[in-house]
Structures are given as structure tokens and as C-alpha cells.
Amino acid sequence: MARVVVQEGPFDAAAETAALTQGRTDIGAVASFIGICRADDGLSAMVLEHYPGMTERALERIAAEAEARWPLTGCTVIHRHGRLEPGAPIVLVLTASAHRQAAFESCAFLMDWLKTKAPFWKREEAADGARWVEAKAEDDAAAARWSRG
């Protein structure tokens, strides 16, 4: 059962990794991904809106899919919402397994699916105004590469 959290505040990647591996001797690999707010085109902040309730359900479903596809011994997904400034971490994905391939692949899968199947919306603030980020075709393509026959 994955640990899924949607929160406004920051996360502690080191503490989350330690919690995933503490007392375990069957884990040979932990893969981690941290998404960070980037200062593109004079961006001063990003505001992440989400759908409370559905967001948690969607993330839990995506994590369950990863656990069904790979032999994971642990999985953590933490996604922030609210106002985030450049340099601030947005999302943390940790996957643990006996071997690295399952950890690497499931971590990439979780991020690709999360971007297209979890109800978050980004609004970028800059000196010249604010705008909603549009969904990208390349994100749909990245998610589609995991589809099964």
C-alpha cells in the first residue's frame, strides 16, 4: 500500500526515504524523483489548484497500478498544492524494490501518469500577468507509452 499525501507545505525527501527503508533488508533499490518549480520566462510563482478528494483517489489509483505492474516493496507519492516559488519542490515520488529496474521504471511511470491523470492545474504568475498552464501533447505521449496492448 503506497503512502499518498497531498499537502500545502514542503516535504522532507531524506526522511521519507528513511521511512521507506527503515528496518527492511529486502530492498535493494530506491528510485526518487523530485519535481521543482522552474523560473521560466520571468515566472515569479506558480499556484497549484487541485480537486480535494478526487486528487487523493487518483494518486492512490495510479500508485496501485504501479504496484500491480512492478514488484515494489514501497512507494511514496507526495504532491504539493498552493503557491510555490521558483526553486520550491512540487512533487516527490519514491519507489523501492529488490532491484533497480523495477524502481527506475515504476518511478518514471508514476510521474508520467500523474501528469495526465491527477486533477491538478498550474497557474503561472509573472510580472506581466498570470496565465493557466495548458496541457502538453508530449505529456500525453509520455503517459501513452505505458499503455498495454
Add this chain to the structure above:
Amino acid sequence: MRVLYFAWVREKVGRAEEELSLPSGVGTISQLVDHLAGLTPGHAAAFANRATIRAAVNQDFATPDAAVTDRDEVAFFPPVTGG
């Protein structure tokens, strides 16, 4: 029925949520959009380009032909951009 709006759909409609009773003849997401688009100029603006709108019924993504009833929670929003 409880209807929720997110992101620029919320901004155009001018509210985050509303309660409404389904008129007769409205049984799908697509028919609900037709009904909502006629409520106010804000709703009309929000639903002007339906290709840019996504929906959920009871917190699951739903297609335009999905059934809706008075007991459902329905949400409308743009394509998601998390991660």
C-alpha cells in the same frame, strides 16, 4: 446535484460550486453542459469551447456520454497539468 468548477472554468463561471436540480431531458454530461451553458454569460463563456473541457462524475474522470443523476457530484475543469 452538486457541480464543481476548477481553474479557468471556475474563473469564467464566477463560482467554485453550485447546487442545481437537473431539468428533465438532462441525463448525460453532454446534456448537462448544454444546460449549464445557457444559465449565465459566465457559464456560456466557460463552455464555449467544449474540446477544452474535461469532466468528472463522483470524482472519477468521465466522458461526454457518461450518465448523471441528481445525486451525483459533477466537476468541470481544463485538461490537468500536475507534476
